[in-house]
Amino acid sequence: MHLEGSADLSAQVYRQLRTAILDGRLRPGERLPPTRELARSAAVSRNTVATAYDRLLAEGFVTARVGSGTFVADLTGGTRPPNRAPGGTLRPRRIWQELPPPGPSGPAPEFDLRAGTPDPALFPLPVWRRLVTRELRTGTIAAASRAGPAGDPRLRAAVARWLGVSRSVAAGTDDVLITNGAQQALDLIARVLLEPGDVVAVEEPGYPMAHRLFRSHGARPAGVPVDAQGLIVDALPPAARLVYTTPSHQFPTGVTMSPARRRELLAWAGRHGAAIVEDDYDSEFRFGNRPLEPLQSLDADGRVLYVGSFCKTMLPSLRLGFLVAPAALLPALTLARQVGVQHGDACTEAAVAAFLDEGLFARHLRTTTRVYAERRALLLDALHGPLSRWLVPVESVAGLHLSAHLRPEAGADAAAVVERAARAGVAVQTLAHFCLAPPERDGLVIGYSSIPAGRLPEALRRLAGCFAEA
DSSP, X not given: OOOOSSSSHHHHHHHHHHHHXXXXXXXXXOBOOOHHHHHHHHTSOHHHHHHHHXXXXXXXSEXXXXXXXXXXXXXXXXXXXXXXXXXXXXXXXHHHHHSOOOOOOOSOOSEEOOTTOOOGGGSOHHHHHHHXXXXXXXXXXXXXXXXXXXXXXXXXXXXXXXXXXXXXXXXXXXXXXXXXXHHHHHHHHHHHHOOTTOEEEEEESOOHHHHHHHHHTTOEEEEEEEETTEEOGGGSOTXXXXXXXXXXXXXXXXXXXXXXXXXXXXXXXXXXXXXXXXXXXXXXXXXXXXXXXXXXXXXXXXXXXXXXXXXXXXXXXXXXXXXXXXXXXXXXXXXXXXXXXXXXXXXXXXHHHHHHHTXXXXXXXXXXXXXXXXXXXXXXXXXXXXXXXXXXXXXXXXXXXXXXXXOGGGOOOHHHHHHHHHHTTXXXXXXXXXXXXOOSSOEEEEEOSSSOTTTHHHHHHHHHHHHHTO
């Protein structure tokens, strides 16, 4: 409490307490400080505070309980305004008024068939707690926090080893930058490489959050169509400064970029002086065929930036990712992270390093891949069975979701089906949701990872019912 001068001190105490009650800083039922204590902290007499309390009591803002003290009253009739800062006249930059706001969270659906939602119940929390506790107890996080913005060197080394073995990514410890999820990796790349007005080629359909991020930096996303071989290189705009692609498991269609198309894309980038962002977001979960070599390992000119994260393989709430970048860009990318956040969560980085080095990550992937394979089979059975009247699945061998196009002869409307499904307790997404422009052929993107196998048939039965209602 701050009082000015020596005039009318009791009134000043009264007004400040009354304001705190009305704006919610003092909540109903909260006990006010004893008059002697508040008088001492405000450097006034006890009688001054007692007079202010008496006035609040007379006006109904507080209640007195003999032997207990003075408490904030529960004002009725909705007279208490929200505790908010002044509205003011300041306005954000134009781009932040144009970008679509985050959707309302609302209650969780009974069945969540949205794409990219892993099942947190599969994560070995007891093991994770042990690793975090060990890092806190041994004090090794102190060394990690001194590692700087590039991240814990143990984690960088562990990520490099894992990517080399599992993905054939050519990288050493010094090539890896730890980030706060894949989204921060994209943000750093945009900060370092893009100027306002630059064209960024993105897949159509593609990842909406990447589109929004590039737009927030003043870049102009240009949709490039995708076919059964991945991104169509011949459709790339010549002015593109950067190409954002998901070649291992195209998001959201699920197709894999062919070897020939990969070579074409690298050659195109070389001719046009462009960079390529390779987002390998969930191809750890493979259910057929061997993975193809990533663009990063085929890149001889240092044009590919390889991005990944642990939020789909470990926990959705674990905002930890990585970026493998050409040596010429790493100093600027590291500086950009330092400017933004200084460094990451040292304890989490150290625990994830141990999770990788002790073989726990590989074991967790084996377990979850078996579980997801069972759920995926149930979805495929439905797509080739009851849902086949309306949907044609897109072939995919990896990931946590499947896409399916509407049969032209079925006459169904994807958006209407999604609305009916929401009323039936099923959350699912249209293919159009992932497009910059309305697609020629709409469909659904159906995730299977977050619902146990025992409940998934009911979710798919309800979804089929939403088509039948049309």
